[in-house]
Amino acid sequence: MKYPMNEEGWWKTIAVGTVLEYLTFLVVPGWLLTGYYVRVMRQRLEGDPEPPSFADPGDLLVDGIKGSVIGTVYGIIPIIAFVVFVLGSISAILNGNFQEGLGSLLTGLVIWFALTALFGYAGSAGLARFAETGSMLSGFSPKLARVLVSGTWFVAWVKVTIVGGIAFAISVVIALIPVVQLITVVVTPVKIKYLGTVFSKQFADAYASIYSA
16 A cells, blocks of 8 residues: 655645654654654655655554564664673773773774664665565565675665764754754754655665665
8 A cells, every 4th residue: 555645745744754753752653753764665665756644653653663673673782782882981981990991982982883883784674675575574584685785785875874974963063053953943853854754765775776686
């Protein structure tokens, strides 16, 4: 089933997505957004170039929970690395072992960033496969190896990472300027909603390209 976003309804979709961004701390809105991004990828893989609507929120919620589980599983090792290497080093610094703790902290940050990138790279592929099949277990399928070793997927992931990083850096800089903080509060959720949709399309296009080759 497709959930088109026609010209008359586009503003409703953006409005709903923005509200959900504000309410992600309540967990359920975050699941709905994750489900929406899965739907974006699914429709893109089906050949529909238009972003979908938030119709049938029950379907979104189910897909969002499944997608969140996939993301959480891929994120377990980076989280463990953060606790062990980063928080452990900070604890050592606070306990007076400054020089040794600082060295461990820098090493820990490198390890954590590397693992986060590695499992984020694999996790995004897992979400794309889930969007295609609808099966949560497919997000961990050995068949993902074809995607992970593909230059097409690597390029797509690098593009998304760079654009996301730049957008985040700009947001931080703007947030430090008191005069425009109010504008940031209004614009940031819209930006996140827009970037999430674009990134989902980027991954879907790369995934489709790999399997059509």
